[in-house]
Amino acid sequence: xDDLMTRLGGIDCDVHIPVPxxxxxxxxxxxxxxxxxxxxxxxxFAETSLPQAAPIQARPDWRDAAGLPSPSIETLxxxxxxxxxxxxAICHCLYPVQKLYDPHLAAAFATATNxxxxxxxxxxxxxxxxxxxxxxxxxxxxVAEIRRRAADSRFVQIIMLASAELPYGNPYYDRLWAAATExxxxxxxxxGNSGRYPPTASGWASYRLEDEVDQSLAFQGQLASLVSxxxxxxxxxxxxxxxxSGVTWLPAFAWRFSKFWHGTRVEVPWLKDSPIEIISRxxxxxxxxxxxxxxxxxxxxVLAHLDATEMLLYASAYPRWHFDGTDAFPQxxxxxxxxxxxxxxxxxxxxxxx
Amino acid sequence: xxxxxxxxxxNDAVVRDPQRxxxxxxxxxxxxxxxxxxxxxxxxxxxxxxxxxxxxGGSRVPFGYPKAVPDxxxxxxxxxxxxxxxxxxxxxxxxxxxxxxxxxxxxxPLRDTGQGLANPDLAISVCRATNEWLVDHWTARxxxxxxxxxxxxxQPEEAAREIAHWGRHPDFAQVLLLTxxxxxxxxxxxxxxxxxxxxxxxxxxxxxxxxxxxxSTPAGxxxxxxxxxxxxxxxxxxxxxxxxxxxxxxxxxxxxxISLEGGFAWAAPLAWRMDRLYEKFRAExxxxxxxxxxxxxxxxxxxxxxxxxPPDPRHLLDSVKWLGADRLxxxxxYPHWDFDEPTRAITAAFGREAQAGILNGNARKVYRL
Numbered sequence: 001x002d003d004l005m006t007r008l009g010g011i012d013c014d015v016h017i018p019v020p021x022x023x024x025x026x027x028x029x030x031x032x033x034x035x036x037x038x039x040x041x042x043x044x045f046a047e048t049s050l051p052q053a054a055p056i057q058a059r060p061d062w063r064d065a066a067g068l069p070s071p072s073i074e075t076l077x078x079x080x081x082x083x084x085x086x087x088x089a090i091c092h093c094l095y096p097v098q099k100l101y102d103p104h105l106a107a108a109f110a111t112a113t114n115x116x117x118x119x120x121x122x123x124x125x126x127x128x129x130x131x132x133x134x135x136x137x138x139x140x141x142x143v144a145e146i147r148r149r150a151a152d153s154r155f156v157q158i159i160m161l162a163s164a165e166l167p168y169g170n171p172y173y174d175r176l177w178a179a180a181t182e183x184x185x186x187x188x189x190x191x192g193n194s195g196r197y198p199p200t201a202s203g204w205a206s207y208r209l210e211d212e213v214d215q216s217l218a219f220q221g222q223l224a225s226l227v228s229x230x231x232x233x234x235x236x237x238x239x240x241x242x243x244x245s246g247v248t249w250l251p252a253f254a255w256r257f258s259k260f261w262h263g264t265r266v267e268v269p270w271l272k273d274s275p276i277e278i279i280s281r282x283x284x285x286x287x288x289x290x291x292x293x294x295x296x297x298x299x300x301x302v303l304a305h306l307d308a309t310e311m312l313l314y315a316s317a318y319p320r321w322h323f324d325g326t327d328a329f330p331q332x333x334x335x336x337x338x339x340x341x342x343x344x345x346x347x348x349x350x351x352x353x354x
Numbered sequence: 355x356x357x358x359x360x361x362x363x364x365n366d367a368v369v370r371d372p373q374r375x376x377x378x379x380x381x382x383x384x385x386x387x388x389x390x391x392x393x394x395x396x397x398x399x400x401x402x403x404x405x406x407x408x409x410x411g412g413s414r415v416p417f418g419y420p421k422a423v424p425d426x427x428x429x430x431x432x433x434x435x436x437x438x439x440x441x442x443x444x445x446x447x448x449x450x451x452x453x454x455x456x457x458x459x460x461x462x463p464l465r466d467t468g469q470g471l472a473n474p475d476l477a478i479s480v481c482r483a484t485n486e487w488l489v490d491h492w493t494a495r496x497x498x499x500x501x502x503x504x505x506x507x508x509q510p511e512e513a514a515r516e517i518a519h520w521g522r523h524p525d526f527a528q529v530l531l532l533t534x535x536x537x538x539x540x541x542x543x544x545x546x547x548x549x550x551x552x553x554x555x556x557x558x559x560x561x562x563x564x565x566x567x568x569x570s571t572p573a574g575x576x577x578x579x580x581x582x583x584x585x586x587x588x589x590x591x592x593x594x595x596x597x598x599x600x601x602x603x604x605x606x607x608x609x610x611x612i613s614l615e616g617g618f619a620w621a622a623p624l625a626w627r628m629d630r631l632y633e634k635f636r637a638e639x640x641x642x643x644x645x646x647x648x649x650x651x652x653x654x655x656x657x658x659x660x661x662x663x664p665p666d667p668r669h670l671l672d673s674v675k676w677l678g679a680d681r682l683x684x685x686x687x688y689p690h691w692d693f694d695e696p697t698r699a700i701t702a703a704f705g706r707e708a709q710a711g712i713l714n715g716n717a718r719k720v721y722r723l
Contacts, residue, residue, distance in 0.1 A: 056634045167573040167581075199572045200592030201585070202564075203537045209635035210538070210599040213628050214572070217588040221571025224581040246627055249591075251669070252619035255662040257584040263692060264422040264580040276665065291627040297676060302623075305669050321634065 009087040010342030011353065012080045012328075014243050014286045014315035015128075017093040017121055018070050019046060020113075025095075028115040033108045045096050045109070049193070050208055055321055062319035069319035073124040080318045081127055084328055086342070088353065089318075090156060092131035093117050098161040098194045106135035111145055114155075122154045129353060131159035131188060136173070143179040150183035156352040157185045157241065161192040162218035169222075169229030177235045184351045186239035186284070189222060191215040216245040220253050223279060227257070230270040232282045239349055241284045246291030247312065251305035254279050280307045284349050286315035287341055289322035290330035299332025313349060314342035377710065378457040379696045380717035382559070382657050383614045383685035384450075386492055387440040391466040393491070397483035402476055411480070412472030414567040419579035423691045431689030438465070439689040443495055450688050451498055454696060457714065458723060459688075461492055462502045462530050462561055462614065469507060469532055470565055477506040478516075485520055493525035500721070502530035502559060510543060514550035521554030527721050528557045528612065532564030533589045540593075540600030548606050557610035557655075557720055560593060562586035583692075590616030591624050594654060598628065601641035603649040610720050611654050615687060618656035619664075622676035625650045651678060655720055657685035658712065659694040671703065679708035683717045 022044035026034050036042070050057060058069035062079060071079070080089050095113040097106040110133045117130045132149040134142040149155040158180050166172050168189075180187050192215075198204045199218065205211040219242050232238060254276040261268070261275050271278070292299050303312075316328040323330070329338050347353065388394060395403055423429060427439035431449065440446070451459065468480025481504045488501040503520045505513035520526045529551045531539065539560065551558045563586070569575045571585045590613050597603065597611060613621075628646035632639070644652075656677070664670055674682065684700055687693050700712045717723070 054635075056631075163573050165574060167571070167576060169577065193572065197569045197572055197574055200538060200596075201534045201568055201570045201572075201589040202539065202566060202592060202596070203535070203568055205538060205592075205596070205599075206541065207599050207635070207638055209628075209631055209639055210595050212631050212635065213595045213599070213624075214592050216627075217592060218572040220588045221573030221576065221581075221585060224571070224584045225573060225576060228576075228578045228581050246623075248623035248626060249620060251664065252617065252623065252662060252673070253584070253587065255619060255664045256587050256617055256660070257580070259660060259663045260580050260583045260692070264578075264583070266422060267420075267578055267580055289630070291623065291630055293622070293626045293676065294629070301672060305664065305672065 009085060010314055011346035011350070012084070012086045012089040012316050012318070013241070013313040013346055014288065015076070015080050015089040015091045015318045016320065017091050017117060019093060019095050020116055024120070025112055025116055028112040028119070029108060045100065054208065056212065057321070058319040059321040071319065073121060076318065077125050077127065080316050083326065084316065088127045088129055090129045090131060090350070091117065091121055092159045092188070092190070093121070093133065094159070094190055094192065095133060096192070097133065097135045098164060098192070103135060103137035107138045107141035107145070110135045114145065114149055118152060118154070129154055129156045131155070131157050132185065133159055136160055136164040136176070139173070139175050143175055146179040146183050146185070150185070153352060155185070156350045157188050159188040159190055161194055162189045162215070162222060163192070163194045163197060165194070165196050167221060167225035169225030169227070169231050171229070174234065177231060177238050181235050181237040186241050186349055188241040188243050189219065191218070191244035193218070216249045219245055220249070223253070223283065224257060227271070227275045227278050228268050230268070232278050233270060233272070239282055239284060241286065241313065241349065243286045243315070244289070244317065246289055247285045247287070247306065248291045248302055250285065280311065284311055284313050284345065286313050286317070287330055288315045288317040288328060289320070292330055292332065295331070299330065300334070303337070309337060309340050310345065312341040313345050377455065377697065377713055379455055379684060380458045380714050380723070381456055381686045381688070381696070382460045382612060382683045382717055383561070383659060384459040384461055384688050385440050385690060386446070386461045386463050386488070387438045387465045388463070388487065389437045389441045394466070394480060394483040394487055397486040398479050402479040406476055406480070411476045413470060413565065414472065415565040419582050421579055421691070426690050428689050428691055428693055443492065447496065451496065456498055458498055458500055458717070460500050460502060460527055460559070461488060462559065463488065463504065464561065464563060467504050469504060474506070474509055478509065478512050481506050481516060485516070489523070489525055500527035501525050502528050503556070504530050505547065507531050507547070508536055510546040514546040517547065517550040517554055517556070521550070521556060526556070528559045531558060531560045533560055533562050533586065533593045533616070534564030534566055534568070534570065536566045538592060538596030540596030540598070540602050542600065545602070545605065548602060548609055552606050552609050555722070557612055559612040559614050561614040562589060562616055587616050587620055591620055594621070594624060594650065595628065598646045598649045599639060599642070601639070603653040604641055604643060609653055612657060612683060612720065613654065614657045614685060615659060616656070617660055617662050618658060618677060618682060619662040619670070619673040621650065621656055621681070622673060651681065655681055655683050655716070657683050658699060659685040659687045660692045661694055661699045667703070674704060674708065679704065679711055680716055682712045683720065684713045
C-alpha cells in the first residue's frame with residue numbers, strides 16, 4: 001500500500017481539469033453516442049455561464065499563451081504539487097452534465113468524462129486522484145457509474161453540482177448515498193446552477209458578481225434539505241464536501257437552522273441531534289475561495305465560529321484566481337491549522353487515499 | 355447578563371427584570387392582523403370586493419408549509435374569542451405594549467395585505483385598504499404604534515403613488531416590501547419605490563416571505579417548514595447582494611433599508627465575501643464607487659429577530675462587533691411563535707451602549723423619531 005500521506009504530505013482537494021473539447025472527449029463515448037453527436041451537431045457542452053476571460057476563472061500566471069487555463073499535466077502538477085509542497089491532488093472535470101435536460105445524454109457524457117479523466121489525467125501522474133462525475137437525473141445509471149469507478153482506487157470521491165431538480169435530502173437520492181458510502185467516497189457538491197431554478201428565491205441575478213456572491217445560497221438550501229430529511233441518520237458514513245464558495249457563511253446558517261430546529265422538532269422527529277452537530281460531523285468545506293474578512297479582523301476569531309480544525313480541507317482551486325502570491329492557505333492560518341486542513345482532515349475525509 | 359429564572363414569568367413570557375424599567379424599547383417588527391379580509395371591506399371599492407370574493411386574487415403558493423404551531427402564533431397571543439393573534443388591540447396593549455415598555459412599535463401586517471395578490475388592480479386596492487385599516491384600527495388608537503406603508507411591490511409605479519399618498523402622514527414610519535419578489539429587489543424596475551421613499555424621507559423595510567413563484571431555495575422547493583424558515587436568511591443575503599451590486603445606493607445615497615426577520619449574523623460574512631469578489635469583478639460593475647461593505651455599513655440596517663443562538667454565546671458578540679452594533683435594530687416579531695423578548699435577546703452582555711442603541715437609539719435615528 002502506497003502510504004502517500006505519511007510519506008509525502010498534504011493533499012490539494014480542489015483541482016480543476018479543463019472541460020475537454022468534443023474532439024478529445026469523443027473517443028471515450030460509446031460508438032452510438034459518437035454517431036449521435038455527429039448527426040445532431042453536438043459540438044460539446046462548454047460551460048457558458050462565465051467566460052474564460054473572467055479574472056476569477058484563472059490566475060494570470062496559470063493561463064497559457066492564448067490566455068486560457070489549459071495546462072499540460074506537467075504544468076498543473078508543478079503548480080499544485082511541486083511548488084506548494086503537496087503530495088497529491090484530487091482532480092475533477094466538471095463537464096456540465098447536470099445542466100443537460102436529457103438524462104440519457106447526461107449519463108453518457110458523465111461516463112465519458114470519467115473515462116477521459118482516468119486515461120488522460122490520472123494515468124499521467126501517480127499523485128493525481130479523481131472525482132466521479134455523475135448525473136443526478138438517472139439514479140440507476142449514477143449508481144452503476146460509481147460502482148464502475150470504485151474498482152479504480154484512484155477515484156476517491158463523487159462530484160455533483162450544488163443544484164439539481166429535487167433538493168438532495170429527498171428519498172429519491174437514497175440509492176445514490178448508499179452507493180457513495182458503499183464505495184467509501186465522500187460526495188462533493190461544487191458550485192454551479194443546474195439551470196432548473198433561479199439562483200435566488202427572488203429570481204436571477206443581473207451581474208456575474210452578484211451570481212458569484214449568490215453561489216453559497218444553494219449550499220445552504222442543500223444542507224437544510226440533507227439534514228432535515230435525516231439523510232445523515234440513514235447514512236451515518238456519508239460525508240458532503242462543499243467546494244468553491246467560501247466558508248464564513250456557514251456559522252450563521254447553522255445557528256439559525258439549529259435555533260429553528262429547537263422550535264420545530266415536532267416536524268422532523270427523526271433528527272436526534274441539533275443540525276449544527278450533524279453538519280460538524282458530516283460536512284467539509286474547501287479553503288479556496290476564502291471569504292474571510294480584511295486584515296482588521298483576525299481570521300482565527302472568524303474560524304472559531306466553525307469547527308475549522310475538523311471541517312476545512314486545503315484547496316488551491318487551481319487554476320482559479322482566488323489567491324495571490326504562492327501561499328494558497330488563506331491569510332491567518334497558523335502552522336497547526338495548515339497541517340490539519342492539508343494533511344489530517346483530507347486523510348480523515350478521503351478513506352480511499354492511503 | 356444572565357437572567358435569574360425567577361424574573362421570568364413564562365405564563366405571559368414577560369421578563370420582570372428591574373433593570374429593564376429604564377429601557378424604553380423601539381420594536382421594528384410587530385405584526386397586526388385582520389381577523390379576516392372582511393375587516394378591509396369598508397375601504398375596498400365594491401366592484402373589487404365582489405371580484406375578490408368571486409375569483410380570488412391569485413396566490414402562487416398552494417399550501418405553504420404547516421407551521422410548528424397553529425398559524426405560527428404564540429399560543430398565548432390568541433384573543434379570547436379564538437380569532438387571529440395580532441387582531442385585538444386591547445390584547446396587544448395588555449400583553450405587549452405596556453409590560454414590555456414599548457416606546458414605539460412598527461406595524462407590518464403580512465396576512466391578507468394585497469402584497470401577495472397577482473391581480474394588479476386587486477393588489478393596489480387591497481394594499482390601499484390595508485393602509486387605511488392600519489390607521490383606523492391601530493395607529494389612531496395609540497401613539498406608540500407606527501405603521502408601514504404596504505405597497506403593491508410588483509407594480510413599482512403604483513407602489514410609489516401609494517408611498518406619496520401616505521408619506522406625510524405622521525403615523526407612517528416606513529415602506530414595507532417582502533424579500534421574495536419576482537426579481538431581485540435591487541433591479542432598476544423597482545427603483546421608483548425607493549425614489550419615492552427617499553423623497554418622503556422614509557426608510558424601506560424588507561420583511562422575509564413573499565411568494566413570487568420561484569422555489570424558496572436555489573436547490574429547489576424544500577420539504578419542511580424548518581427549511582423554509584432557515585432559508586429566509588439566504589433570501590435576505592440575495593436581497594442585500596442585489597441592492598448593493600445593482601448600484602441602488604449610488605443612485606439613492608441617503609436611502610435606508612431595514613432587513614426584517616432575517617437575523618444578522620450572516621451580514622458581516624456577506625460583506626467580506628462581496629468585497630473579495632468585487633476585487634475580481636470590479637470591471638463589470640463600474641457603477642459602484644465604493645466597496646460593497648461600505649454600502650452595507652452606510653445604507654443597511656438589520657432587525658435582530660430571530661436572534662441567532664450560537665452554541666458559544668460569545669460568538670454572537672463577535673457577529674455584532676463585526677457588523678457594527680449601530681446597524682442593529684431590535685425586533686420582537688410579536689405575536690409570532692419565534693418572538694424575541696427585548697432584554698433576553700439583547701442582553702447587557704452586548705455592552706450598555708450597544709444595548710441601548712439596539713433597543714432604542716439606532717431606531718430613533720433611522721426613523722427620525
